[in-house]
Amino acid sequence: xxxxxxxxxxxxxxxxxxxxxxxxxxxxxxxxxxxxxxxxxxxxxxxxxxxxxxxxxxxxxxxxxxxxxxxxxxxxxxxxxxxxxxxxxxxxxxxxxxxxxxxxxxxxxxxxxxxxxxxxxxxxxxxxxxxxxxxxxxxxxxxxxxxxxxxxxxxxxxxxxxxxxxxxxxxxxxxxxxxxxxxxxxxxxxxxxxxxxxxxxxxxxxxxxxxxxxxxxxxxxxxxxxxxxxxxxxxxxxxxxxxxxxxxxxxxxxxxxxxxxxxxxxxxxxxxxxxxxxxxxxxxxxxx
Amino acid sequence: xxxxxxxxxxxxxxxxxxxxxxxxxxxxxxxxxxxxxxxxxxxxxxxxxxxxxxxxxxxxxxxxxxxxxxxxxxxxxxxxxxxxxxxxxxxxxxxxxxxxxxxxxxxxxxxxxxxxxxxxxxxxxxxxxxxxxxxxxxxxxxxxxxxxxxxxxxxxxxxxxxxxxxxxxxxxxxxxxxxxxxxxxxxxxxxxxxxxxxxxxxxxxxxxxxxxxxxxxxxxxxxxxxxxxxxxxxxxxxxxxxxxxxxxxxxxxxxxxxxxxxxxxxxxxxxxxxxxxxxxxxxxxxxxxxxxxxxxxxxxxxxxxxxxxxxxxxxxxxxxxxxxxxxxxxxxxxxxxxxxxxxxxxxxxxxxxxxxxxxxxxxxxxxxxxxxxxxxxxxxxxxxxxxxxxxxxxxxxxxxxxxxxxxxxxxxxxxxxxxxxxxxxxxxxxxxxxxxxxxxxxxxxxxxxxxxxxxxxxxxxxxxxxxxxxxxxxxxxxxxxxxxxxxxxxxxxxxxxxxxxxxxxxxxxxxxxxxxxxxxxxxxxxxxxxxxxxxxxxxxxxxxxxxxxxxxxxxxxxxxxxxxxxxxxxxxxxxxxxxxxxxxxxxxxxxxxxxx
Numbered sequence: 001x002x003x004x005x006x007x008x009x010x011x012x013x014x015x016x017x018x019x020x021x022x023x024x025x026x027x028x029x030x031x032x033x034x035x036x037x038x039x040x041x042x043x044x045x046x047x048x049x050x051x052x053x054x055x056x057x058x059x060x061x062x063x064x065x066x067x068x069x070x071x072x073x074x075x076x077x078x079x080x081x082x083x084x085x086x087x088x089x090x091x092x093x094x095x096x097x098x099x100x101x102x103x104x105x106x107x108x109x110x111x112x113x114x115x116x117x118x119x120x121x122x123x124x125x126x127x128x129x130x131x132x133x134x135x136x137x138x139x140x141x142x143x144x145x146x147x148x149x150x151x152x153x154x155x156x157x158x159x160x161x162x163x164x165x166x167x168x169x170x171x172x173x174x175x176x177x178x179x180x181x182x183x184x185x186x187x188x189x190x191x192x193x194x195x196x197x198x199x200x201x202x203x204x205x206x207x208x209x210x211x212x213x214x215x216x217x218x219x220x221x222x223x224x225x226x227x228x229x230x231x232x233x234x235x236x237x238x239x240x241x242x243x244x245x246x247x248x249x250x251x252x253x254x255x256x257x258x259x260x261x262x263x264x265x266x267x268x269x270x271x272x273x274x275x276x277x278x279x280x281x282x283x284x285x286x287x288x
Numbered sequence: 289x290x291x292x293x294x295x296x297x298x299x300x301x302x303x304x305x306x307x308x309x310x311x312x313x314x315x316x317x318x319x320x321x322x323x324x325x326x327x328x329x330x331x332x333x334x335x336x337x338x339x340x341x342x343x344x345x346x347x348x349x350x351x352x353x354x355x356x357x358x359x360x361x362x363x364x365x366x367x368x369x370x371x372x373x374x375x376x377x378x379x380x381x382x383x384x385x386x387x388x389x390x391x392x393x394x395x396x397x398x399x400x401x402x403x404x405x406x407x408x409x410x411x412x413x414x415x416x417x418x419x420x421x422x423x424x425x426x427x428x429x430x431x432x433x434x435x436x437x438x439x440x441x442x443x444x445x446x447x448x449x450x451x452x453x454x455x456x457x458x459x460x461x462x463x464x465x466x467x468x469x470x471x472x473x474x475x476x477x478x479x480x481x482x483x484x485x486x487x488x489x490x491x492x493x494x495x496x497x498x499x500x501x502x503x504x505x506x507x508x509x510x511x512x513x514x515x516x517x518x519x520x521x522x523x524x525x526x527x528x529x530x531x532x533x534x535x536x537x538x539x540x541x542x543x544x545x546x547x548x549x550x551x552x553x554x555x556x557x558x559x560x561x562x563x564x565x566x567x568x569x570x571x572x573x574x575x576x577x578x579x580x581x582x583x584x585x586x587x588x589x590x591x592x593x594x595x596x597x598x599x600x601x602x603x604x605x606x607x608x609x610x611x612x613x614x615x616x617x618x619x620x621x622x623x624x625x626x627x628x629x630x631x632x633x634x635x636x637x638x639x640x641x642x643x644x645x646x647x648x649x650x651x652x653x654x655x656x657x658x659x660x661x662x663x664x665x666x667x668x669x670x671x672x673x674x675x676x677x678x679x680x681x682x683x684x685x686x687x688x689x690x691x692x693x694x695x696x697x698x699x700x701x702x703x704x705x706x707x708x709x710x711x712x713x714x715x716x717x718x719x720x721x722x723x724x725x726x727x728x729x730x731x732x733x734x735x736x737x738x739x740x741x742x743x744x745x746x747x748x749x750x751x752x753x754x755x756x757x758x759x760x761x762x763x764x765x766x767x768x769x770x771x772x773x774x775x776x777x778x779x780x781x782x783x784x785x786x787x788x789x790x791x792x793x794x795x796x797x798x799x800x801x802x803x804x805x806x807x808x809x810x811x812x813x814x815x816x817x818x819x820x821x822x823x824x825x826x827x828x829x830x831x832x833x834x835x836x837x838x839x840x841x842x843x844x845x846x847x848x849x850x851x852x853x854x855x856x857x858x859x860x861x862x863x864x865x866x867x868x869x870x871x872x873x874x875x876x877x878x879x880x881x882x883x884x
Contacts, residue, residue: 038421084598088605099364099421100557101601107550107594115587220429220546227422262430262437269426273411277419 006134008249014142016245017149018044018212021204022226023237024152025197028160029082030231031173032193035098039081039106040201041219041226042113047074047205048214049113052122055206063127067206074202075195081105082194086187106219113216126210141210148204153238159196169193221265228268228278236280243279244268308742308775310613314564315482319475321568322348326471330462340579342470342535344571346528349474351555351567353524356481358553359562360490361517362497363412367424368552370431371408371522373544375401375529377448380539381441384450398526405522412518413511428549435541447540455534470531477524478564484520488752493517494740495749502736504720505698505729506753506797547590551575554597560607562740569608617777629785631818634792635825637768638761644831646678646849651801651833652697656706659692659857666692668857669706674801674850679827679834681844681865683877684854690837691733693854694803697835698730699723710801727755729799731790733806743776744769747792756798759830766796784815791822795830802826804836808843816840820847841877845869853877 022044029037050070055063085101128140159166168189171179180186205212212218225248229240248264255263271279307313326345329337350372357363379397382388388396404427411423435442442448455466484490496503496510503510533539551574559570578592604611652674659667667689674680682690695701697708699720707716710726718726729750738746747769756762769792781789787807794802804823808816824847826832838844844851844865851868853861861871868874 038425084602088602096364096561097601097605101598103366103421103550104554104594104597104601107590108598111588111591111594115591220425224422224426224429227419259437262433265426265430265433269423269430272419272423272426273407 003134003136004253006136008253009246010133010136010138011142012246012249013242014138014145014211014245015249016229016242017145018204018208018222018241019225019229019244020149020237020241021145021152021200022222023229023231023241024149024156024234025200025204026226026231027234027237028156028169028193028200029197032169033082033086033098033172033190034176035082035085035102036231037078037082037085037194037197038099038102038223039109039219040078040197041221041223042106042109043074043078043081043198043219044201044205044222045113045212045214045216045219046077046109047071047202048124048209048212049117049122049205050074050202051206051209052124052214055127057125058127060127067203070206071199071202074205075198078198078201079191079195082191086190110216110219117216119216122209122214124209124214139211141208144207145204145211148207149238149241152200152204153234156196156234165189165192224265224268224272228271230278230280232277233280240278240280244271247271308777310616311482311485311564314609315478318478318565318568321565322471322474322478326467327461327463330458330464330467333462338467339535340576342467343532344575345470345474346531346535347551347555347575348567348571349477349531350525350528351552351559351571352474352477352481353521353528354552355556355562355567356484356524357517357521358556360481360485360497361493361514361521363514363517364421364553365408365424365518365521366421366546366549366553367408367427367431368521368525369544369546369548369550370424370427371401371404371525372529372532372548373431373435373539374404375526376532376539377435377442377529377544379530379533380448380450383533384448385443390452394530397530398523401526401529402519402522405518405525408522409515409518412514424549425546428546432541432545435544442541445541447538447543449538450533451537452534466534470535473527473531474568480524482564489516491741491745491749491752495738498738498740499736501700501720502732504700505724506749506793507721507724507755508753509719509721547593550590550593554593556607557597558600558607560610560613563607563609563613565609566607573608629781629788629792631788631822634765634795635822637765638795638825638830639764642829642831644677644828646827647676649676650674650709650712651676651678652708652710652835654693654697654706654708657693657696657703657708658705659689659696659701660704665857667696667703670854670857670859672708672852672859672862674833674835676833677827677831678849679823679836679847681848681851682835682837682854683839683841683844683851685877687856688854689857690854691805692857694730694805694835694837697723698728698803724753725755727798727800728803729794729797729801730803731787731794731805731807733809735786735790737778737781737786737789739777739779741778743773743778743781743789746778746789747773747796750793750796753797756800759798761830762796762798765792769796784811787811788819791819795826799832801833802835804834804838806837806839808838808840816843819843823847 022040025040026036029035047070050073054070055066058066085098088097126139126141128144130137130139131143160170168184169192171184172186172189225244226241229244230236247267251264251267322345325341329341350368354365354368357365375397378400379393382393382396383390408424412420436444456464458464492503492508493513495506496508496513500510555567555570555574557570558573559566559568574593574596578589600607606614650673652672654670654672657667657670670693684690696703699718699722703716707714709715710723710728713726715723715726751766778789791807808819811819820843823834823836827834836844848865850863851865852859853868853874860873861868
C-alpha cells in the first residue's frame with residue numbers, strides 16, 4: 001500500500017513536471033504576443049520523435065549533442081510557426097486569427113506525423129539509469145522531467161529579469177503599445193519568445209521521450225493537462241502541474257484496467273469545466 | 289439652420305442607396321445553392337452525389353450553427369462535432385438497440401445534445417475567452433473514447449447500424465423523403481440564424497460578444513447571452529445528429545472524432561466568419577474538395593483541412609465570402625460624414641418636450657465611497673449628492689477619480705467601502721445590468737460604436753434596452769432615425785458624431801439618469817455648443833438627471849446646476865457653480881482661463 005502511494009506520488013509529480021514545462025512554454029509566448037499556441041503540444045511530441053530518430057540507444061556524449069540539436073530543431077519549427085502566425089496580425093490581440101492559425105498548425109503537424117509515422121506509439125530507450133526513491137524503482141527519465149522543470153523555471157526567471165531581451169519581453173506582456181512606442185523591436189522579440197518556447201518543449205520532449213507516449217495524436221492531451229494545471233504564472237504552474245500529475249495518476253490507479261486513460265482524461269475535463277482558468281492559473285486581464 | 293436640418297431628418301432615404309447588410313440576399317443565394325445540390329442529383333439520378341450532398345447539407349446546417357455561435361455570440365467552440373455525435377448516437381441507441389419509435393428516440397437524442405451544450409455553456413458563463421476553446425476541444429478528444437469505453441450501451445467499436453427504408457423510398461422526380469428533409473433543414477437553419485440576428489435577442493447577443501462592458505450598461509447579462517447561444521446551437525446541431533443517422537445508416541466512434549469538430553470550425557473560417565453564405569461555401573471547399581480530389585487517400589484529409597484553413601487565414605482573413613463582401617462594401621459604403629448627425633434636427637424631431645426644473649429630491653447619492661485598485665486609492669471616501677433633474681458637473685484633474693466614480697455608479701466596478709443609492713434604491717452591490725434597468729444610461733470616453741451593425745442598429749440597441757414608458761417624442765425620433773440611417777455604416781462617422789451616437793442611445797433608452805464621461809473631448813467649437821444645447825434640452829425639456837465628467841470648464845459652467853470638484857480621489861468642493869468658482873480649493877484650476 002505504502003509503495004503504491006509512493007509510486008503515485010513520484011510518477012505523478014514527474015509526469016506533472018511535464019505539464020508544468022509545457023505551461024511555462026505557453027506563458028512566455030502568451031506574455032510576448034497574447035497568443036496561446038495550440039500547436040505547442042505537437043511541438044513537444046516532435047521532441048520525442050527527435051529522441052527516437054536521433055538518439056535512440058545512444059551513449060551519453062551523443063545523447064547530449066542530440067539534445068541540443070533536437071531542442072534547436074524544434075525551436076526552429078516553433079519560430080517558423082510563430083512567424084506564420086504573426087504575419088496577419090496587425091496588433092497583438094486579434095484573437096480569432098491566431099486561434100485559427102495555431103489550431104490549423106496543430107492539425108497539420110498531427111496529420112503529417114500520422115501520415116509519415118503512422119498511428120503507433122514509439123518506444124524510446126532512456127539514457128538515465130533507473131533509480132530507487134521512497135523504495136520504488138523509477139525510470140531515470142522521470143528524474144529528468146523533474147530536473148528539466150526546475151531548470152527551465154530558473155532559466156526563465158533569470159532570462160526575464162536579468163537580460164535585456166528578457167526584460168523587453170516582460171515589457172511586452174505589461175503594455176504592448178508602450179513597448180512599441182519605446183522603440184522595442186516588437187516582432188523580433190516575439191519571435192525570440194517563440195524560439196525559447198520551442199527550446200523548452202523540444203528539450204523536454206527529447207528528455208522524457210522514454211516515459212511518454214510518442215504518438216501522432218498525443219500533443220493535445222499534454223496541452224490539455226498543462227492548461228488544467230494552470231497557465232499564466234510560472235510559479236503557479238510549478239505547483240499546479242505536479243498536482244494535476246498526481247491527480248491523474250491517482251485516478252488511473254483507482255479506476256485501473258481499460259478505463260484508466262479515459263478516467264484521467266475525464267477528471268481533467270471535469271476540472272476544466274468547473275475552473276476554466278485551471279488550478280493555479282491566472283486569467284489574463286481583458287483590455288477595456 | 290434648424291429648418292434645413294429638419295428637412296434632412298424628414299427626407300426619405302436617398303434613392304438607390306445600397307444595402308448595409310447583405311444577409312438577406314445571402315440567405316436567398318444559400319437557399320438556391322442548397323436546393324441545387326440537394327435536389328439536383330436526385331433529378332438526374334446520380335446516387336453518388338445524392339448521398340454525398342445529403343451528408344454535406346447536414347454538415348452545412350451544423351456549420352451554420354457554429355457560425356452563429358462563433359460570430360453572433362463570440363464563442364469559439366471546437367466541440368460542435370460532439371453535439372452532433374450525441375444527437376446521432378443517443379438516437380441510434382434508443383431507436384436501433386432498444387426499438388423506440390424513431391421520433392421518440394430523436395427527441396431523446398436532441399435532449400442529449402442540449403445537455404451537452406449545457407456542459408459547454410457552464411464554463412462560458414464566466415468570462416475566460418480562450419479557455420473555452422480548451423474545454424470544448426477536450427470534450428472533442430474524450431468523446432470517441434467515451435463511446436468506445438461505454439460499450440455496454442454503445443456497442444463500442446462495432447457501432448450501431450440502423451435501417452430506415454421508408455425514408456429512402458423515392459417519391460416524385462427521384463426525390464426521397466430523406467433527401468427532402470436534409471435539404472430543407474440547412475435552409476431552415478439559415479433562416480433561423482438570419483432571424484435571430486435581426487431580433488432584439490440577436491443584437492444584444494452581438495453587443496455582449498463585442499463589448500461586454502457596454503452590454504452590461506445596456507442591461508444585458510453577457511453570461512446569459514452566451515448561455516442562450518450555446519443552447520440554441522446545441523439543439524440545432526443535435527437535430528443534425530438525428531438526420532445523420534438515417535443518412536449514413538451507421539454510427540461508430542471513429543465517425544465522431546476531433547476531425548469532425550474541426551471540419552465545422554474550419555468551414556466557417558474558410559467560408560467567411562459571420563457571412564450567411566460562409567458555411568455553405570466553406571463546407572464545399574473544406575469537405576467536398578478533398579473528398580473528390582483524394583477520395584482514396586483518407587489519411588490526407590486532415591492535412592488538407594489544416595492547410596486550407598491556414599492558407600485562408602493568411603490570404604483571405606475574412607474568408608472567401610467575407611472577402612467578396614468586403615469588396616462590395618468598399619464600393620458601396622453608404623453613410624455621410626460630417627452631415628449625418630445634426631443636434632438641431634434631433635431636437636426638432638423630439639418636439640417641445642415639457643417644462644422640467646431640478647427638484648429637491650435626490651437621484652444619486654454616494655456616502656463615503658472608497659475604491660481601491662491594489663494599493664492605489666482611486667476614490668477616497670467621497671460623498672456626492674445629485675438632485676433629480678439637475679445637470680451635475682464632475683470636474684478635476686486627470687486621475688482624480690471621476691471616471692472611477694462613474695464606473696462604480698454604473699456598476700462596472702464595486703466600492704471597497706461606503707455605499708450609494710440610485711433613485712432611492714440601495715445599489716452598492718448591484719450588477720451593472722440591474723443598475724441599467726433602474727433607468728441609468730451612460731457613455732464612454734471611447735465611444736462604443738459597433739462597425740458590424742448598421743448605424744440604425746447602433747442606435748436601436750438603446751431602444752432594445754428601453755426602461756421608459758415610451759415617450760412620443762422619442763418614438764418620433766426613433767422612426768426618423770430608422771428612416772434615415774438603416775442602411776448607413778457607422779464607420780464614416782466623425783469622432784464627434786460617434787459621441788453623439790452614444791448620447792442618442794441613452795435618449796432612445798429613455799434613461800432617466802445619464803452619466804456622460806468626457807463627452808466633449810475631441811469635439812469642435814461648434815459641436816461643443818450643440819452638445820451644450822442638447823444637454824440642456826435633456827435636462828430642462830425631458831427631465832433627465834445628468835452627471836457630466838468633463839475637462840472643458842467653460843462647457844460645464846455653462847450648463848451645470850451644481851458642480852463637484854475632485855482631487856486625488858477626494859471631493860474637495862461641491863455646490864452651485866458660482867460658489868464653487870469662489871472656493872479657494874478650486875481657484876488654482878482657473879489659472880489662464882477656465883480650463884483644467
